[in-house]
Amino acid sequence: MLKIKEECGLFGIYGHPEAANLTYLGLHALQHRGQESAGIVTSDNTHLYTHREMGLVSDIFTEEVLSKLSGKNAIGHVRYSTTGSSHLKNSQPIVVTYSKGELAIAHNGNFTNARTLREELEQDGAIFQSTTDTEVIVHLIAKSKEDKLIKRITDALLRCKGAYSLLFLSPKFMVAARDPYGFRPLVLGRLGTAVVVASETCAFDLIEAEFIREVEPGEILVVNNKGIRSFKPFPEVKHAHCVFEYIYFARPDSFLFGKNVYQVRKEFGKQLALEQPADADIVIAVPDSGVPAAIGYSEESGLPFELGLLRSHYVGRTFIEPQQSIRNFGVKLKLNAIREVLSGKRVVIVDDSIVRGTTSRKIVKMIRAAGAKEVHMRISSPPMKFSCYYGVDTPIKEELIANSLNVEEINKYITSDTIGYLSLEGVMKAVENYKGLGENDSFCDACFTGNYPVEITDSKVKFRQLHLFDR
Amino acid sequence: MLKIKEECGLFGIYGHPEAANLTYLGLHALQHRGQESAGIVTSDNTHLYTHREMGLVSDIFTEEVLSKLSGKNAIGHVRYSTTGSSHLKNSQPIVVTYSKGELAIAHNGNFTNARTLREELEQDGAIFQSTTDTEVIVHLIAKSKEDKLIKRITDALLRCKGAYSLLFLSPKFMVAARDPYGFRPLVLGRLGTAVVVASETCAFDLIEAEFIREVEPGEILVVNNKGIRSFKPFPEVKHAHCVFEYIYFARPDSFLFGKNVYQVRKEFGKQLALEQPADADIVIAVPDSGVPAAIGYSEESGLPFELGLLRSHYVGRTFIEPQQSIRNFGVKLKLNAIREVLSGKRVVIVDDSIVRGTTSRKIVKMIRAAGAKEVHMRISSPPMKFSCYYGVDTPIKEELIANSLNVEEINKYITSDTIGYLSLEGVMKAVENYKGLGENDSFCDACFTGNYPVEITDSKVKFRQLHLFDR
Amino acid sequence: MLKIKEECGLFGIYGHPEAANLTYLGLHALQHRGQESAGIVTSDNTHLYTHREMGLVSDIFTEEVLSKLSGKNAIGHVRYSTTGSSHLKNSQPIVVTYSKGELAIAHNGNFTNARTLREELEQDGAIFQSTTDTEVIVHLIAKSKEDKLIKRITDALLRCKGAYSLLFLSPKFMVAARDPYGFRPLVLGRLGTAVVVASETCAFDLIEAEFIREVEPGEILVVNNKGIRSFKPFPEVKHAHCVFEYIYFARPDSFLFGKNVYQVRKEFGKQLALEQPADADIVIAVPDSGVPAAIGYSEESGLPFELGLLRSHYVGRTFIEPQQSIRNFGVKLKLNAIREVLSGKRVVIVDDSIVRGTTSRKIVKMIRAAGAKEVHMRISSPPMKFSCYYGVDTPIKEELIANSLNVEEINKYITSDTIGYLSLEGVMKAVENYKGLGENDSFCDACFTGNYPVEITDSKVKFRQLHLFDR
């Protein structure tokens, strides 16, 4: 279930008379990647037109709003929700005016040397509007001594470290860029004669665009009315695709890093059944994210798949908690256990991951309260022990339950009868079980192993201090 | 999938210091019964306090709003969404001042002689605020010559025909009433010393109230600070529980008419597999409502259950359609087919019902476009041929596809390879396969058979004319 | 200055393609008669269309709102602002559906037997939506056994006592009615072929309609597409025009009861100078309402007229008072004294009336603090000793300073050097000094004399109890 906040989702289109409307639909399909704010910037080859707001895509973009976003080119962005820095000024795309005119930028990922660069820039007189790391790149572009936009962007990106999928829109150009490691996804497609880019293929499906290929790690695509040009200014490195996109983030219907997400998750479930069998009566999922793995677990184990937990889809942003203590209140708003399904049963419950453990503990208690005789927790990924610095808003590692407790202690804490995690080998086996990955491809598993493929330049203290600027 | 609008959901609580907060949570759990508007009325034994608004429960009731709803007693209401009569003035609970003071009323169901009664009352000088049939009963109560509230309510109900579950709140009393046929559900529970009533048990689960029993068909419960009294002023009739509550309306986790809804639906799926087998590779569901039956179908048939359609949960009320034609646009916003699951497969697709057939047709096309070799539509209820006059907003029968086409013609229209409906006998077998129904119990199957248990006094023309007053 | 709240302003137009737009402008011109809420109802000969909201006319009626108010006929209403009963449900025009169809009503005035009638109606089963006395007449019309609308209205009005100017709109008719005493103003005009009615002629000036005559006391005008018919169903009585319309309420540019308001007020000032001369250096006004009388006082006395108090026109509805004590804070927000004008001077300050005396006291102190040597208060009306029951929201008489203190005591309380009120004879002399009043014409001076021309049927306690229903 949703417990980690994805950074963002991107969509761009160049050369279509309904650019704003299609971007709105594209963002709608990517809404799972960010529910805090959304924005669209369009260009009519002369000017940029912007609308950004806090809230959901379908609430923000009315017919009236969309009708003002003129032009055939557009980029859009959805952003995740946290409390600290949840401000309109931090929403994207960022639009600025600098010496070369107007420029809009949308970013998914995280620069690992943003704080260091920001300090440098401020020393030199730069003034920042927001507390996002994205703004750093805007300043680097504005300060570049190169004349052409693509050169300035390359100039700037060469100074940025970390994870990024980026879209730029100037009055005449759309630019898509992906870091050399390919941490975050970015895909390229075509809709008639128009060029489209998006974080995930599910955005193409909705608008019936054709998927062509991924934007390659380290590739910069420049789109204008003469076509697409590809640049690869970075030295080649071994890729580091975020494996957590497979485990939790991406939509099950997306085609990602060469595979369909649902099928990868189901395969995780099968592997999990092989590695961590359970002597039980039924398999249930923590909906919605645990469902594919639970189906796989059921299929492999032969145990029947049942709906033991029902999810409410009407949960709003905030909820007023009654003063009287309701056991496991927060979880109850989202989930209800079906007593008639669970009562007297030995239950395997499949979830995709455990972050702090508090929700899992509540779920186990809820299942037991509904009459389950035994509760066997099965997790379709390895223990998450390390923070992510590449665009996933995980808590600091001290708050990750698997960082301080071993598996048996976690089992005790969440009060399950048994617990079983999928091994990293199991993850990789499922991932590699399909064709499609190139020879240079590889995954980032830093959250499980602590092996960070890109150095964290900003000391971790600095990293967190960025939030000091939020108010 | 959602295609028929349920009328409403009810929640009431008497004698609890957090009456407003708990009603808000209860309504949240009943949100699936109405997403158009919501309202809560509380009493502090002296006055009534009201808040009604268009929208979702979690958006309407902020901490500030709830803090103004004083008192230990409350009733609440959620209402469905249609375009015609979607006005604040039609939202509930209705609150009026009459000669005996203040009174609030919340209603789930439909009076079949409302128009006739309204004309009579208007001839006598009555003035109506809304176009809802609920207001008729308010006038009947105000006009009654009886002195006591309960007598006045009985007086009024004896003149009303049709389907109703009702909650009343005066400064000192809460009254719950259910028509003699028991069309719509209404359950009674307890939370500590407080009395609770709700449309479905899922509302009790969230607030951890204990389910006691159903409010019986024909029963009027009067709750005040001395306790509960039960009245049964109506002659006994054979019950007519709405079978469609099982098929589509009620939440799968509710316990209804003596059974758990999810299990009944899964049983429908099993029966369907026995009656309408298919030579296929996989079983998928139209999410979310078709999932339980699809699991049952899979279990009985041995065909694997897969996620072939993914549902988006971010669809707002209105959506701007792009001018360029996107095939099956409306359905695409809610559902996406997973090509990798469906491609080359013979697919059984399970849905709970077909109303007009347009959506089913789009879904079949979408599945085929994703590469399915064959599409076998299976419906976990009989063909719906007749309109409902007991509180379900079905279209007029001329718009019901099964009213004008036979099963084979439907198959052709929706372009499936085969189609199979569950028989009425199959429905009843699944329903009776469990214990719990009393001897007088029976179901209303008028939407399948046209056997209406209660006369439609208002001619049908009149019935529809009610909407003329909406503007 | 504004200290008494006028009840309401009315505007109606029949047979003009821009009915809604012109009503909006008419209400704008009448905004001084009520700033709490505004509403417009239009008819297209088939249906009524309504928009009512809390706030100012220019904020409520946007182009979009006006575009939905279809039809060639319209009535509109502005309502005053108080805290107690300031609810949307009490805003007007009231629109109801009864046995004869739709009807809208807008009311300026007050029925003196409203509570008595309401109790009667409620005993008979009537249900009220609002706490306004206006709703009583709706019920009387709905209950009338007459068949034609005009007969029903007459039937109803014959049972109502007190002060009223009324506009009705049905899909086909507009009706204007004024009580036999003619308490509140109502004027008739023409705009091309369209018929217009309004509370004051200033509404005609803005839309360039031609003033024809007053709607006569006791007259009912029925307007439809065949023209205007006049009915006089009431026995003739001696008129009782509200003299306070001249003193304070009406706009100075209106032509009322046969005279221009500004000129009457200036004449009050001249009479005041004759009756209450002062040995002083300058004359200043309490802006804006005291200005005409101050100009008259200056002209008659020969003392120069100066701007000694400046009024701010940006004062909003509520204002946050700082914790630190600012002397005479409330008055300071509206008025500032100009030290350079007042310093060392003997000042005559002219105001139109004194209600509670608290504001006058603050103004005197403010003038003295600005350096005035002497302050001579002059009031252009007699001491207000009695409450109004005919549509002016004066406080209960116990709160009127002139009810408990004599003139010398008032002088002492408000700390002026001398005080002088205009005599009732002076008022009448100014009023009669102009031609235009018919032989039956006369004024209501109940607030000065206690001579109430119409009996107060509702005991005063009852009268006030109406507010109990507000919440």
Add this chain to the structure above:
Amino acid sequence: MLKIKEECGLFGIYGHPEAANLTYLGLHALQHRGQESAGIVTSDNTHLYTHREMGLVSDIFTEEVLSKLSGKNAIGHVRYSTTGSSHLKNSQPIVVTYSKGELAIAHNGNFTNARTLREELEQDGAIFQSTTDTEVIVHLIAKSKEDKLIKRITDALLRCKGAYSLLFLSPKFMVAARDPYGFRPLVLGRLGTAVVVASETCAFDLIEAEFIREVEPGEILVVNNKGIRSFKPFPEVKHAHCVFEYIYFARPDSFLFGKNVYQVRKEFGKQLALEQPADADIVIAVPDSGVPAAIGYSEESGLPFELGLLRSHYVGRTFIEPQQSIRNFGVKLKLNAIREVLSGKRVVIVDDSIVRGTTSRKIVKMIRAAGAKEVHMRISSPPMKFSCYYGVDTPIKEELIANSLNVEEINKYITSDTIGYLSLEGVMKAVENYKGLGENDSFCDACFTGNYPVEITDSKVKFRQLHLFDR
């Protein structure tokens, strides 16, 4: 009447526990200097807290908003309303984060080399958020190599040319600065131990602060918790106070450049009567701004002062014009002529200035339509022939009627019988007729004479191009 938009109003307070509340009141008193947007920034010695919004002070600052503006120090700003650049991003105070921390700036005036500086800064990589010239100074401060805030500010101001009164707030300092010419007003006061600054003294009156002196032209005041220090880093120049502040902008109750505004205006009226007598019956004013001069004219000429035009104070921002032609519609919304006052009279109408002439023309026609026999226009300032580049949003000179027509042609255009302007000598005589101006004092009369005291570095084309960036 209002026809020229003043740039802005400023208020600041240092060292008062109710800093935000008092700033809100101060801005309320300065509301006439800008109705488009308002903002307050406070400091609690550690952080800055900001709230800016479009709209009026009394609508923007609710109790809740003010309660979040913590700290004992505050600066506030009101901004004028135009269509082009009316955006929240252009509202003030501007708040930025730069290498030295947080800084807020509020500006009244106009830099005449802003465009030139902006281009320079952008060439060097600077990124601008807004299209206001104020942002230029922020960048200059951020780029300064000086270490102390006051040095950085001085550094920056030495590069800026033109008219400015400025307030700065850092967590620990408040700084007030006025350009060497003293174009725009800025006054210094004291409230207990707190230091206050404001554009006009009327802001002090409301909060009962004591006026001490003007901030001197070329003076920079630095306020912190040790007291006030004064810096004068600029070479002394002959002052150039904006004479139009006396003629139109400032509130009549303010004490400005050594005199009370109302009295100066009345003196203008007296001079006007001497220079431009008229053979007439009455004197009326274009309310509200023409009233003081009309009173002076009446006093000097002996002609009686009357209310011939009544002003509505309920005019909102936008107004829906009916399709049917109403003569002089725009003026009619604000003004109504009183027929009974004007009919048959020879009328002197006094206004403060004529900009384009269109409004004056409508007013003359309106007076004539009300029956005036003759209309004699008298203007209490000289013909306005040149645009202002020092903070007043006058139209380009081609749109100024006195730039292209001579006085007799203007008379003909506005259809008056005679027209008379006050001479520049008359203006200066009235201004000098009072004591209080220092020996270096002088006025800017560029709008009448074209003698611009400070060079316009940005070519005029450039100057206007600033608006190109607005969208």
